[in-house]
Amino acid sequence: MFQMIVTGLLCGALLGFVMQRGRFCLTGGFRDMYLTKDNRMFYALLIAIAVQSIGVYVLISLGVFEFTAGTLPILAVIIGSFIFGIGIIFAGGCATGTWYRAGEGLIGSWIALAGYMLVAAMMKSGVLLPLDKAVKNVELRSNSIAGSFGLNPWVVISVFTVIVGFLVYRTLRKPTVKIPGLPPKRTGLAHLLFEKRWHPFFTAILIGLIAISAWPLSAATGRIAGLGITTPSANILQYFVTGEMSFINWGVFLVLGILFGSLFAAKMSGEFRFRLPDLKTTINSFSGGLMMGFGAGLAGGCSIGNGLVMTAMMTWQGWIALAFMILGTWTASYFVYVRPRRKNKQATHAVPA
Known part of the structure; x- marks a missing residue:
């Protein structure tokens, strides 16, 4: 138990710290791909996937742990990921983003x-469990991309890494506009850690390394999985309701660590403050959270569990989920941002009769 607590909290705290300081927000990244044609955060996610994939498959090759892709609950992944994508727009952050923004003092994130x-929790063991099982019964036998084509996983990883490298190279070659800011208040390491804006690609490398470490640290406690947010979040509530210690595992301390790591980063950088949402934001946050819980539970993972981890394991589940998350995000962005702007623009230019 002691090892579980220490390693889980440490890994989570590092993840929360890095995500808060790097402003690693996949909700904003997916949204900006559609609204402003800015792909940098999406490319950053691809970097984190590539780094994790290489590291984890090295560990698998060394026999540190075993991984089986299993079957593909295709219908659940598609429907759940699409709903999750819609939910994160209303909630103002994905599952991990909501945890780290809660550490910044955002009441809406809570x-x-x-x-x-x-x-x-309702999807895992409550009244929605029969629905969850029924939809997940529609499945395909193969979930491994490499296995589907009879390839060695390293072939798929190598091709993917080359593609990501090309995208990063092309992006870094583009000229960037430097935005003048206030003179730094700190110097040296303190300036770099708590004041200077982190590049999303640098942040992504760190997240990929943390994601690699999660596998052996979690496996050492009997949990053969990497980073995960949805099930541990549900487990916290289930433990409070039932008192059953079986709900407490390494993942629970991981998500709690994200909160503590983000809180520390926000405090040290002067970005922590309690912010009360208005009524509309409160309703959107809660309804978005409901959709996130339903979608992630049905899809078997959120933007981290599917979008970062299962993609790195080169499974169909991860990449299909990522595609439909983005599609859901774009759909919600149209109705939340694009359509209202068009209506306002039309109203402004309307000529009175």
């Missing part, structure tokens, strides 16, 4: 977390 944890 409200989103409440909805997220509630429905995720």
Whole structure:
């Protein structure tokens, strides 16, 4: 238990710290791909996937742990990921983003977390469990991309890494506009850690390394999995309701560590403050959290579990989930941002009769 607590909290705290300081927000990244044609955060996610994939498959090759892709609950992944993508727009952050933004003092994120944890628990062991099982019964036999084509996983990883390298090279060659800011208040390491804006690609490398470490640290406690947010979040609520210690595992301390790591980063950088949402934001946050919990529970993972981890394991589940998450995000962005702007623009230019 002691090892579980220490390593889980440490890994989570590092992840929360890095994500808060690097402003690693996949919700904003997916949204910006559609609204402003800015792909940098998406490319950053691809970097984290590539780094993790290489590291984890090295560990598998060394016999540190074993991984089986299993079957593909295709219908659940598609429907769940699409709903999750819609939910993160209303909630103002994905599952991990909501945890780290809660550490910054955003009350709206706490409200989103409440909805997220509630429905995720209902999907895992509550009244929604029969629906979850029924939809997941529609499955395909093969979930491994390499296995589907009879290839060695390293072939798929190598091709993917080359593609990511090309995208990064092309992006870094583009000229960047430097935005003048206030003179730094700190110097040296303190300036770099708590004041200077982190590049998303550098942040992604760190997240990929943390994601690699999660596998052996988690496996050492009997949990053969990497980073995960949805099930541990549901487990916290289930433990409070039932008192069953079986719900407490390495993943629970991981998500708690994200909160503590983000809180420390926000405090040290002067970005922590309690922010109360208005009524509309409160309703959106809670409803978004409900959709996140339902979607992630049905899809078997969130933007981290599917979008970062299962993609790195080169499974169909991960990449299909990622595609439909983005599609859901774009759909919600159209109705939340694009359509209202068009209506306002038309109203402004309307000529009175």
